[in-house]
Amino acid sequence: MDQIEVVVGRLGKPHGLRGELTVELRTDEPERRFAVGARLRTEPPRGGSFPHRALEVTATRWHQGVLLATFSGIEDRTTAESARGVLLRADVDPSERPEDPEEFYDHQLVGLAVHDLDGTRIGEVTGLQHGAQDLLVVRTPDGRDALVPFVSALVPEVDLDARRVVVADRPGLVTPFPEEPGKAQDDA
Secondary structure, eight states: OOOOOEEEEEEEEOOOSSSEEEEEEOOOOHHHHHTTTEEEEEOOOOTTOOOOOOEEEEEEEEETTTEEEETTOOOSSSHHHEEEEEEEEEEEOOOOOOOSSSSOOOOHHHOOEETTTTTTTEEEEEEEEEEOOOEEEOOOSSSSSEEEEEEETOEEEETTTTTTTOOOOOTSSSSOOOOOOOOOOOOO
């Protein structure tokens, strides 16, 4: 695999009259992904008609905690307005790692073996769900998908070189609750 495509941002509303746009970040490394000269592929929203297949970053700055960016080919507010909602994608080398050792790219986590604190294999990471709380999607040996909050209290170790994740499992998180004595398995 030569490169992996990742979403690094979504263009928001125009700022000013000269084509500057707000960027909703989808990366922890905006200074790296939005460096001057970076070329990003575009994906217009459904039904959108944005004419550019790629954009080159010409300038960035922070304004009240929001990244503002200008791109070649977007020179005025009208063109900037047509870019609203466009996703920006970048290529990442599969071996590349974030600068912070406590951060990971999604593609690095998918496929890792999941072990409990005792070292017993309890599943495999099959995906991540991003939102207010990032969640690891863990496929268990019996075929269930469990969602594990990706926080250090529950995921104390991620070892990319060993291709494993340790989860501080408890009943109901990855492993199911033990059956109550005398209770039928299907009480529905």
